[in-house]
Amino acid sequence: MPSTPQIRPEHVNKGLKNPPVSRRTVLKAGATLLLSVVAPIRAYAAQILAVRVWPAEDYTRVTLENDAALKATHFIVKDPERMVVDIEGLELNPTLKSLVAKIQSNDPYIKQVRVGQNRPNVVRLVFDLKEEVTPQVFTLAPAGNYKHRLIFDLYPVKPVDPIAAMIEKGDWSSDGKLPPSGAAATGSAPKGDMPPLKTAEAEALANAPQAQLEALKPNTKAEPRAELKNELKTAEKNGKLIRMLTVVLDPGHGGEDPGASGKNGSREKDIVLAIAKRLKDKIEEFPNMRVMLTRDGDYFVPLGTRVDKARKVQADLFVSIHADAFVQPTARGSSVFVLSEKGASSSAARWLADKENLADTIGGVNVKTQDRQLASVLLDLSTTAQINDSLRLGKSVLGEIGGINRLHKGSVEQAGFAVLKAPDIPSILIETAFISNPEEEAKLLDDGYQNQLADAIVKGIRRYFAKNPPLAKNRLT
Incomplete structure (x- = not known):
């Protein structure tokens, strides 16, 4: 009787794609699985990539940049x-x-910080504060060149009042004192070649009713001197009052948001702040004009806050200053933009507005505290009159800038810039030059060019006021 052939494992596995699995391999896999259940893999610890601190009068920001999203809890301890x-x-x-x-020792709100490992996988930071603060702690998803960010914004319990800040810096007379009689009426110009106010313009500016008298007074509890009261009463009785003009200058970007960069490493946020400070000095050489900067240092100000600051000081003009960039280094020239509610005037204007409106994403805004309703109201209230005034201002400034630099386009352009949405303030955005163009980058870094540019903008503003004297108007609150 023939014997039954023995079936061996190699016969069963012959011809299969996967190689045979031995008993030993199966036992090793089971042991590994058992060990993974008994001893779980240690949790991954995130790595801090960079730390940054941005002190400012408005608030101090501390940024921790990391390779993964972090979870943080915080609480306040009193005395101290x-x-x-x-x-x-x-x-x-x-x-x-x-x-x-x-x-830094001059940080307005932080005295010092202590850092330590509180327990495994938990780091504790203790901020010793100089005064009571209202903290905002939030995270930001990766944006631009940044990875995940954990943000600590320390705001004073009593927010900084823009008018009070101007008074403290001497930008706004704390006693409301008027310019010397005849200073504006005679059209006497300060040093330089700025066009003086014409007599007709000065008279128009002087014919301001009670609303202008109130607008002149600073928002302070301090009582004016007796002689000042008499001076104001006399001005009111005569129906004439020298109209102080408030211009808000907005250096774009700042802090976490560097803006565009030049080939030689220059940053937009630094250049536009330098230009704004020069411009401020030149404007304030005129006795009837004062200036507020939305930022006077290297820190970030959200777009909506910039608009809000201008409205709080009842600005007559809002001028946002930038230095453009494009993918091609050959792009060059200066531009002026105003708001549009009906779409951009060109694809380039739309592209630029979209890029500038990303400032809040790059700079970092706590979306939980953003007043979305206010943003909507500002958009809805932006009137045709405001846009028309802005177009007149933009045309006047563009004409003067054209005398010192090539214009990227010969007319004022329009697009939906978020920073231009103050409903009651003529607002323009100036792209001073292309920082991405090496030749224009060199210009932007040159003191002489910055002076010429500031002079041109002042001339444009003065020319606008000469044709459009700002009389009394109702302010939206």
């Missing part, structure tokens, strides 16, 4: 004032320790 922050999923590293040295 401290803010304690616990960050989960984090191990202390040298980068985070460097935060201690980044706190």
Whole structure:
């Protein structure tokens, strides 16, 4: 009787794509699985990539940039004032320790910070504060060149009042004192070649009713001197009052948002701040004009806050200053833009507005505290009259800038710039030159060109006021 052939494993597996699995392999896999259940893999600890501190009068921002999203809890401790922050999923590293040295002695709100490993995977930060603050702690998703960010914004309990800040800096007379009699009426110009106010213009500016008298007074509890009261009463009785003009200058970007960059490493936020400061000095050489900067240092101001600051000081004009960039380094020239509610005047204007409106994303805004309703109201209330005034202002300034630099386009352009949406203030955005063009970058870094540019903008503003004297008008509140 023939024997039954023995069936071996190699016969069964012959011809299969996968190689045979031995008993030993199966046992090893089972053991590995069992070990993974008994001893779970240690949680991944996020890594802090950079720390940055942005002190300013408005608020101080502390930024922790990391390679993963972090979860943080915080609480306030009294007597003395401290803010304690616990960050989960984090191990202390040298980068985070460097935060201690980044706190400056002149920081308005932070005295010092202490950093330590509170417990495994939890780092604790203790901010010793100079005064009581209202903190905002939030995270930002990756944007631009940034990874994940954990943000601490420390706002004073009593917010900085823009008018009070101007008074403290001497930008706004704290006693409401009028310019010397005849200073504006005679059209006497300060040093330089700025066009003086004509007599007819000065008279128009002087014929202001009671509303202008109130607008002149600073928002302060201090009582004016007796002689000043008499001076104001006399001006009111005669029906004439020298109309102070308030111009708000808005240096674009700042802080976490550097703006565009030049080939040689220059940053838009630095250049436009320097130009704005020069422009401020030149405007204030005139006795009937004062200036507020939306930022006077390297820190970020949200787009809506810039508009809000201008409205709080009842600005007569809003001028946002930028330095353009394009993918092609050959792009060049200066431009002036105003708001449009009906779409951009060109695809380039739309592209630029979209890019500038990303400032809040790059700079970092706490979306939970954004007043979306206010943003909607500002858009809805932007009137045809405001846009028409802005077009007149833009045309006047563009004409003067054209005398010192090539114009990218010979007319004022329009697009939906978020920073131009104050409903009651003529507002323009000036792209001074292309920082991405090496030749124009060199111009923007040159003191002489910055002076010429500031002079041209002042001439344009004065020319606009000469044709459109700002008489009394109802302010939206």
